[in-house]
Every structure is written in structure tokens, then in C-alpha cells.
Amino acid sequence: MSLHPRRRTVRTVRGIVAQWPAIAVLAAIWVLLWGDLSWANVIAGALLAVLIMVVFPLPPVAAQGRFRLGPFLVLAGRFVADLVVASFHVAFMALRPRYVPRGAVVVVQLRNPDDVFLTITAVLSTLVPGSLVVEAQRRTGLVYLHVLDIEDSGGVEGVRRNVLQLEERVLRAFASDDVLAQCDVPQPGGRTSNEEVA
Amino acid sequence: MLFDAGTWSLITDVLAAVFILAGAFLTFAAGIGALRFPSLLARMHAVTKPQVLGLILLLIGLSLRVRSWSAVAMLALVVAFQLLTAPVGAHLVSRAGFRTGKVDESELQPNQMEPDDDEHTA
Amino acid sequence: MVVVVIVAVTLVVTAAVLALIRIEKGPSMLDRALGLDLLTASLVGAIAIEAAWVRRTETIPILVALSLVGFVGSVALSRFAAREPEGEGRVRSPEEVAAQARASDVMRTEHGHGGTAAAEAPDEQDEQDGGRTSGRGWRS
Numbered sequence: 001m002s003l004h005p006r007r008r009t010v011r012t013v014r015g016i017v018a019q020w021p022a023i024a025v026l027a028a029i030w031v032l033l034w035g036d037l038s039w040a041n042v043i044a045g046a047l048l049a050v051l052i053m054v055v056f057p058l059p060p061v062a063a064q065g066r067f068r069l070g071p072f073l074v075l076a077g078r079f080v081a082d083l084v085v086a087s088f089h090v091a092f093m094a095l096r097p098r099y100v101p102r103g104a105v106v107v108v109q110l111r112n113p114d115d116v117f118l119t120i121t122a123v124l125s126t127l128v129p130g131s132l133v134v135e136a137q138r139r140t141g142l143v144y145l146h147v148l149d150i151e152d153s154g155g156v157e158g159v160r161r162n163v164l165q166l167e168e169r170v171l172r173a174f175a176s177d178d179v180l181a182q183c184d185v186p187q188p189g190g191r192t193s194n195e196e197v198a
Numbered sequence: 199m200l201f202d203a204g205t206w207s208l209i210t211d212v213l214a215a216v217f218i219l220a221g222a223f224l225t226f227a228a229g230i231g232a233l234r235f236p237s238l239l240a241r242m243h244a245v246t247k248p249q250v251l252g253l254i255l256l257l258i259g260l261s262l263r264v265r266s267w268s269a270v271a272m273l274a275l276v277v278a279f280q281l282l283t284a285p286v287g288a289h290l291v292s293r294a295g296f297r298t299g300k301v302d303e304s305e306l307q308p309n310q311m312e313p314d315d316d317e318h319t320a
Numbered sequence: 321m322v323v324v325v326i327v328a329v330t331l332v333v334t335a336a337v338l339a340l341i342r343i344e345k346g347p348s349m350l351d352r353a354l355g356l357d358l359l360t361a362s363l364v365g366a367i368a369i370e371a372a373w374v375r376r377t378e379t380i381p382i383l384v385a386l387s388l389v390g391f392v393g394s395v396a397l398s399r400f401a402a403r404e405p406e407g408e409g410r411v412r413s414p415e416e417v418a419a420q421a422r423a424s425d426v427m428r429t430e431h432g433h434g435g436t437a438a439a440e441a442p443d444e445q446d447e448q449d450g451g452r453t454s455g456r457g458w459r460s
């Protein structure tokens with residue numbers, strides 16, 4: 001995307017140490033691939049992870065986040081439930097005879113265009129409600145969603161409400177307090193009604 | 199122990215059978231959708247949602263049958279890959295479809311895919 | 321368990337056949353990418369059902385590999401199919417889309433005898449970006 005300025009990658013030792021979560025994830029994948037947890041696997045995985053970070057450097061993720069367990073469980077639980085519902089919904093749509101879905105493209109303005117939250121929200125919203133991300137703009141935080149059947153999803157407003165609620169759950173789980181305040185999302189604990197979100 | 203080992207084995211086997219059947223059904227529905235839906239994007243829906251969950255259910259069924267931690271670890275990895283890659287793949291394909299004009303935009307009601315659409319700021 | 325396996329395998333194989341039909345029908349490369357995705361998924365599903373039936377674990381690495389390969393395939397296809405000329409990211413005007421649709425209609429009637437996906441691929445590539453830039457990747 002030539003429109004966006006290319007961010008500098010980090011190749012120094014400190015830069016790599018600063019990316020320890022990525023190394024941990026890569027090492028964990030390595031251990032899972034081998035299927036047993038032994039020191040040899042952990043060390044080999046960590047070494048390979050460092051090698052990967054050196055050879056294929058990525059720009060650091062500029063997210064000031066905070067992980068909250070409770071909201072994360074809410075997000076995950078809702079996600080699993082929604083995934084089951086959405087999958088069977090689409091499955092029965094496919095099996096219903098003489099049914100032609102009425103597709104539409106809806107644009108949704110997310111509250112926080114931050115890369116990490118935009119990505120998580122977009123990925124989850126592709127899987128969860130009856131939507132599919134067609135285009136996402138990093139700078140403005142606009143997400144263009146294709147919906148399989150606009151009437152089923154409750155019209156344009158319904159789609160927007162669903163995605164914004166999803167974003168709210170994502171922000172509650174991962175965003176820092178500042179971001180939450182900035183985006184006008186109440187702190188976890190205080191609940192909002194749906195109308196307020198839309 | 200609530201049940202003896204044989205009963206547990208039976209219970210997990212029955213659960214595995216249920217998961218495998220549900221997963222196979224969803225995969226089948228994804229196939230039907232991929233063939234039947236009229237447009238590229240509608241087909242994309244069929245291939246992302248039921249297919250991913252179908253595969254996950256099949257893998258859960260498999261891990262209930264084999265019951266070994268190393269296998270479950272690898273299967274968890276497959277599930278994680280699926281959850282991460284399916285939306286990305288779907289997004290790339292549908293974006294490519296839009297940008298190369300392969301999507302029949304006249305069928306989209308409403309279609310807010312306009313560069314100068316200001317409605318969304320409301 | 322035998323009945324379950326037979327039913328499940330029938331469903332998954334049907335899905336694979338439907339995916340094959342979609343790959344054959346096209347109409348665009350992206351539909352084929354989508355069909356390929358589904359074909360890979362049903363392959364993974366079939367291997368999983370077989371492994372569940374005989375309770376074996378040695379085929380599970382195949383599942384890991386296949387689930388990754390399926391993704392790489394559809395990403396590569398959409399990158400090639402979406403190879404954009406300058407003005408990348410711009411939403412195209414209706415006239416351009418119409419011109420493209422006409423061009424692809426012509427292509428489709430020329431290839432109306434139903435060639436295989438591999439044989440048609442380079443032509444569609446050339447037609448999309450009006451140049452030879454991305455077609456080369458397919459032939460080498």
C-alpha cells in the first residue's frame with residue numbers, strides 16, 4: 001500500500017528483545033508442532049523465532065494496550081456462540097431451496113482506527129455476523145462489509161450496530177484505559193445499552 | 199470417579215461422533231453454498247463461516263477419539279491457523295474481486311462502496 | 321461408529337465434488353481460488369475423519385501442512401488476480417468496470433469450450449492488467 005508511509009523495521013538486538021511476545025508465540029507454535037513440551041523443543045523454538053525475527057523483520061506494533069481477562073472471556077465466549085450461530089445460519093441459507101440472498105455492501109466507521117484493534121475487529125467480523133470485510137482503511141478506520149442478506153442482518157443499521165458492539169468488546173478486552181475513554185467506551189464493569197452504542 | 203473408564207470412553211466416542219457429523223454437515227453445506235450462491239461474495243460467505251466451523255468440529259471430534267496431548271496440540275494449531283487465515287483469505291479474494299470489477303455491483307442493495315460516500319460519518 | 325463415518329465421509333466427499341464443479345465453472349480466477357480453498361478444507365476433513373476412525377495420530381501433521389497450503393494458495397491467486405496497475409486502491413469508475421466486463425465476455429466466449437483452470441489462467445491474467453507483467457509468473 002503505497003499510500004501509507006512505510007514504517008521502519010527494527011534489526012537491533014534491543015529491537016528484537018523488545019519483540020519478545022512475537023518470539024514467545026513463534027516458539028509456542030514450534031512446540032505445538034512437535035507436540036511435546038521438552039527443553040530441547042523450547043530452546044530450538046526460541047532460537048528459530050529469533051532467527052525469523054532477524055531475517056524477516058516486521059515493524060513494531062504501536063499499540064498501547066492492556067489485557068483484561070474478564071472482557072476477553074466475554075469476547076471469546078460471544079465469538080464462539082456467534083460463530084456457531086452464523087455458521088448454521090449460512091448453512092441453512094445454502095440449503096433452503098429457491099432462496100436468493102440479497103447482498104449489500106455497508107460501510108461502518110469504527111471508533112478507533114488503531115491497527116491492532118482494526119485488524120482484530122475486521123478478522124472477527126468476517127467470521128461472526130453475516131458479514132465479510134471487503135475493504136478496510138487504516139487511516140480513517142472505515143470498514144466496508146459485504147453482508148450476505150441485508151434483511152436478515154437487520155438492515156444497514158443492524159449491521160453497523162453489530163460491528164460496533166463487536167468493536168466495543170474488542171476494545172474492552174485489549175485497549176488501554178486512555179483509548180477506552182477516548183473512544184467513549186465505558187470502563188469494564190459499567191454496561192451500556194445497545195442504543196447508546198449505535 | 200463418576201464413571202469407570204469404559205463408560206468414559208463410550209461417552210467421548212458418542213460426543214466425537216456428534217461433532218464429526220455436525221462438522222461434515224457444515225462442510226457439505228459450505229459446498230452447496232459455494233455452488234449455489236449467485237455471486238462471488240455470497241459464495242465467499244459460504245466458504246468462510248460454515249467451512250471453518252465445520253473443520254473445527256471435525257478436528258474436535260478427532261481429538262476426542264485419539265485422546266493424546268501431542269495430537270491435540272497440533273490440532274489446536276490447525277484450528278488457530280484456520281481462524282486466522284480464513285478471514286484473511288476471504289478478505290483478500292473479495293477485495294481482489296471488487297478491484298478487478300468481478301463483482302456485479304448492480305446486485306448490491308444498498309451498495310455503499312463509493313469513495314465519496316459521506317453517509318457513514320452520520 | 322461405522323455408520324457415522326460413512327455418513328460423514330459421504331457429506332465431505334460431496335462437498336469436495338461440489339468444490340470441483342465450482343472450480344471447473346469459474347467464472348473468474350477468484351471463484352476458482354474459493355473452490356480450491358473448499359477442496360483443501362474437505363480434504364483436511366476427510367483425513368481427519370479417517371484418523372478418527374482408526375484412532376491414529378500419524379496423519380495429523382498432514383492436516384497442519386494442508387491447512388497452511390490452502391491459505392497460501394488462495395492468497396497467491398488473489399494477489400495475481402488483483403495485480404493492479406497504477407492508481408492502486410482506487411475504486412474504479414463504472415465505465416472502466418463496464419469495459420472490463422465486455423472484455424471478459426469476449427474472453428469467455430473464446431474459451432467457452434470449458435478448458436481446465438490451469439489452461440485458462442494465463443489468459444485471464446493478461447486480460448486483467450492489460451500487460452504481461454503478472455502473466456509471466458504463471459508460465460515460468
